[in-house]
Amino acid sequence: MKGKLIILLTVLVATLVACSENGTDSSDAKGNGKLSDELIVFNWSEYMPQEILDEFEEEFGVDIVYSTFSSNQEMLAKINAGTVSYDVVVPSDFYVNRLKEQELIQEINFDNIPNYKNISDEWKELPFDPDEKYSIPYMYGYDGIAYNKEKVDEPPTSWADLWNPAYKGHVITMEEPKENFNMLLQYLGYDHTNPTEEQLKEGGEKLKELVPNLLSFKSTPEAEFVSGEAWIGYAYSGAAAVAWKENKNVGFVLPKEGGIRWTDNMVIPKNAEHKYTAEVFINYLLRPEVSKKLSEAYPYGNPNEAAVEMLDDSIKNSPGLIMPEEKIEKTDWGKPLRPEKKKLMNRYFQKAKVE
Amino acid sequence: MIRNIRTAYLMLSPTVFWFLFFLIIPVSMIAVISFATNIGFGDILYDFNIEAYQSAFSSLYAKAILQSLWWSIIATVLCGIIAYPFAYFIANAGKWKNFLLLLVMVPFWTNLLIRLYSWIVLMNNQGVINNILLKTGIIDEPIKMLYTPFAVIVGLVYGFLPFMILPIYASIEQLNKTYLEAAEDLGANPIKTFFAVTLPLTFPGVLSGAIMTFVPAISVFVVTDLLTGGRLLMIGNVIRDAFLVEMNWPLGSAISLLLMILVLLSMITLMKFTSSDDESSLL
Numbered sequence: 001m002k003g004k005l006i007i008l009l010t011v012l013v014a015t016l017v018a019c020s021e022n023g024t025d026s027s028d029a030k031g032n033g034k035l036s037d038e039l040i041v042f043n044w045s046e047y048m049p050q051e052i053l054d055e056f057e058e059e060f061g062v063d064i065v066y067s068t069f070s071s072n073q074e075m076l077a078k079i080n081a082g083t084v085s086y087d088v089v090v091p092s093d094f095y096v097n098r099l100k101e102q103e104l105i106q107e108i109n110f111d112n113i114p115n116y117k118n119i120s121d122e123w124k125e126l127p128f129d130p131d132e133k134y135s136i137p138y139m140y141g142y143d144g145i146a147y148n149k150e151k152v153d154e155p156p157t158s159w160a161d162l163w164n165p166a167y168k169g170h171v172i173t174m175e176e177p178k179e180n181f182n183m184l185l186q187y188l189g190y191d192h193t194n195p196t197e198e199q200l201k202e203g204g205e206k207l208k209e210l211v212p213n214l215l216s217f218k219s220t221p222e223a224e225f226v227s228g229e230a231w232i233g234y235a236y237s238g239a240a241a242v243a244w245k246e247n248k249n250v251g252f253v254l255p256k257e258g259g260i261r262w263t264d265n266m267v268i269p270k271n272a273e274h275k276y277t278a279e280v281f282i283n284y285l286l287r288p289e290v291s292k293k294l295s296e297a298y299p300y301g302n303p304n305e306a307a308v309e310m311l312d313d314s315i316k317n318s319p320g321l322i323m324p325e326e327k328i329e330k331t332d333w334g335k336p337l338r339p340e341k342k343k344l345m346n347r348y349f350q351k352a353k354v355e
Numbered sequence: 356m357i358r359n360i361r362t363a364y365l366m367l368s369p370t371v372f373w374f375l376f377f378l379i380i381p382v383s384m385i386a387v388i389s390f391a392t393n394i395g396f397g398d399i400l401y402d403f404n405i406e407a408y409q410s411a412f413s414s415l416y417a418k419a420i421l422q423s424l425w426w427s428i429i430a431t432v433l434c435g436i437i438a439y440p441f442a443y444f445i446a447n448a449g450k451w452k453n454f455l456l457l458l459v460m461v462p463f464w465t466n467l468l469i470r471l472y473s474w475i476v477l478m479n480n481q482g483v484i485n486n487i488l489l490k491t492g493i494i495d496e497p498i499k500m501l502y503t504p505f506a507v508i509v510g511l512v513y514g515f516l517p518f519m520i521l522p523i524y525a526s527i528e529q530l531n532k533t534y535l536e537a538a539e540d541l542g543a544n545p546i547k548t549f550f551a552v553t554l555p556l557t558f559p560g561v562l563s564g565a566i567m568t569f570v571p572a573i574s575v576f577v578v579t580d581l582l583t584g585g586r587l588l589m590i591g592n593v594i595r596d597a598f599l600v601e602m603n604w605p606l607g608s609a610i611s612l613l614l615m616i617l618v619l620l621s622m623i624t625l626m627k628f629t630s631s632d633d634e635s636s637l638l
Contacts, residue, residue: 071599071600073397073599073600073602074599076396076397076602077397077598077599077602080397080398098396102396169499175585176600177596177600178600211586214584214586215502215584216502216583216584216585216586217584217585217586218584218585227481229479229480229481336396338395339393339394339395339396339603342395342601342602343393343410343601343603343606346596346600346601347413347415350415350419350588350593350596351415353585353586353587353588354415354418354419354422354588355418
């Protein structure tokens, strides 16, 4: 019996191993200029109109396998696991850096992406990829204050407005601890990229004071702003823009403390099996008329100058889409914290909720 | 004889593999990871370390666990109170029985997330319930239901009620009707019959229903996420955050393991209590 069991086990393990090593016909992996049949794209959810994918499939005869994630951490965990060899992934700014450090992404061959010229200079040579080797910006935006002009008389000017007792029960803030602490630390006047333990603690206490004023922790508060239930909130410019489409009373400002700016960027993982096709796809996305469709569906900031020029005024006027230069300069980039700081930050975040 | 045992083992082997690959190996991996060292961003170093357990036993997590425990106990008890008459009615519904059972199951065909979203629409300040109450003049100001512990309990009861109804139904259905006749013959009124015969005899159904409700209820996180807008935490949220937000796998594994042990212990206690109870009530 034992013998049989061992044989059975070995067979099973062998099949498992064989399965995980799925046969690679990676003539395209080196990027030799031949389109593959398939392209695996990994992007944020609610970030790509189906139309764009369909038209690419039709034009190039490539099947797109499209899957989504809802946080950078989730994306990183899946790429780290390496079970799916994604061809194009869209991480946020400093996660590009992290992926590079872990040697999980590879250099992009810009010769295959002539449309890169459409990207405005402002969104080139970004601090997480200063030599422009690994990433190409997809969309950008700001973390600032969204508000309802009917309920908030004066446009908000500072993070402090979120604590205003007049708005009790109608304030929104983000879901993620890191984003909340970016705001909290910036409000307290500290460097949110490298806070001390004391400063984190102080941020946590500030957050605890905010909780009674909150409607909810939500990173996608569009519905709440459209219905008017949310009056003011720490939110993405893109969320304000989406809500504004339905309710013209929604506005967006960057606070005097600065606010945060971010980009999501297209990268090609190291184990991509269709590198050349991935580059063709990125180039296709950077066509002005394609990028325009992206902006129309999801009115975040578009780094594609040529596409922005083509946009209707109605979309150009979306709150937070085009910001005054001096405001943009005051914004900070967010940066991931070191593990022990991150742990501490989460503790204070959860504490504010539990107590 | 030996041949028979061999065949027996061979026929058991799918189950053995199932347990090995989908229970024993994953749980041991969780156990191993929980003692490893966290170096951030989801990476771990296989160096023995009990730091994860030190954090897991902090007062913050104790509070989160107690809260979850409390809410899921309330939800389980409420489920039991609602489900028993429900199941009793279905079991005695004659030809409608199958149809009613189907109605209990139908909500399962829709994802829990979507069903919870509909509760947001119902319980909102400007939602259906508040609107009806305001229009009929029963209340003057909307009652705040969403974003409160009340919403969590509603979500848990609603989400796991069928898990309670089905086992209770099964045990009422199997109840030997001759006991009821005997009770009646001996002069017990219907109420007495119910409390002295029906309820004790169907108690195993209530018990398995309680376990099937309590276990998923204590570890769920979507209910708090959706119905309280992330303002309240259950232990499920804490575990999810440890993995996905903090990317601290040892911590997440340690809390998962502790939760597993807690659930196991509470089940053992529950069974100890009731099994002795059962026998005495039958005598």
